[in-house]
Amino acid sequence: MSPIHLAHRFFGSGARFRNNPGDLPGNSRDDGAPLMSGPFLACNRIRRMKRAALPLAASLFLTAPMAFAQVAPRGARLSYTRSPGTEGCPEEPSLREIVASQLGGVDPFVRDGAWRVEVVVQRRGPAFRGEIALHDRDGRALGRQELSSPICGVLVGDIGLALSAVMRPLLPPRPAPGSAPTSPPSGPPPPPAPGDVAPPVPPGAPPRGPASKPSDPVAAPARPVRRPRPPPDRPRLQLGAGVLLGAGVAPSVAVGFSGVAGARWERFSLSLEARGDLPIDAEPYRGRIVEVSGLSGSLVPCGHTDWFFGCALAMAGGVWQVRASTGREFALPYAALGLRAGLEVPLSARLAGQLTGDLLINTVRPVHRSPYGAGWKTAPISQAVALRLIALF
Structure with missing residues (x-):
């Protein structure tokens, strides 16, 4: 051929x-x-x-x-x-x-x-x-x-x-369905068995009709072979760390750090993140200086496609305030829900760089009150921009 x-x-x-x-x-x-x-x-x-x-x-x-x-x-x-x-x-x-x-x-x-x-x-x-x-x-x-x-x-x-x-x-050629190997006869046909000889017909009896041939068995139709589905991809461990700029939680823009650990599939990931905002000085009213910092954790499920991904965030933590004059420290609860959009650039088979932007609605807003009636309150919406390095194992 x-x-x-x-x-x-x-x-x-x-x-x-x-x-x-x-x-x-x-x-x-x-x-x-x-x-x-x-x-x-x-x-x-x-x-x-x-x-x-x-x-x-x-x-x-x-x-x-x-x-x-x-x-x-x-x-x-x-x-x-x-x-x-x-x-x-x-x-x-x-x-x-x-x-x-x-x-x-x-x-x-x-x-x-x-x-x-x-x-x-x-x-x-x-x-x-x-x-x-x-x-x-x-x-x-x-x-x-x-x-x-x-x-x-x-x-x-x-x-x-x-x-x-x-x-x-x-592949070797398959025999046609119903075909059987034939061999030339090697000798005269054997005599019929005694049970195969028809009994004699008595005189005056009506002639018998021809014996009916057994019907050929109908072969069952071949069932199509279904293609096995490829096994699902196994999750990989991902670890990462990076720096960020946050606004909307403290009175002004804060610099912080973040760490991430989770599981990664081809199109999905689920991670736990920790975020820490470095202390910044705030003056809720004249003559009163307060250092404000934050520490929180997030649950982050993400969907990935090529170099882009999107996530949902559920964040909870606290905002710490330290009075510079007395050194007194107290914490206020904080929580937020939001979305994340990101760009992931592979650097090697195990390393990738991420640039993300977060937009969150502060559901639990810390409020600083003073006996003089002045103070500050966390903004209704907060933002963060982060740059991370992710390692896959």
């Missing part, structure tokens, strides 16, 4: 190839022409599989047109590597299950396979990238393709769909 016929077998009669593998329809839609026609366009699952597998299969055909002229090897060896920063990605058994589910339950990967398939999953900024390379029995590269996705489980699923399309011609 020629490479073009094999390509039609993979992708249907609508598949087209160009001279440059990078200009394949699977990589570019500038021409606006659809890749498929007919019922394939109505099936989103088939579209995803062919969109992911077309560049790899096409590069395989274009770089090694004589590979399929040889006898197909018995399966292929699989090398699956997860680089640092992808510990929460699905493991090799999950990838093999996805490929087998698309090939009727047959796993094409064997330990002594002649061909070798290399899959490497890496973290690239906020997204994940998968590299697929196919080598023949002599070590020559037959095809290479890169896929990416912001969710590692989806990326591994797309890699499995692409590999199933490329590995399909390596």
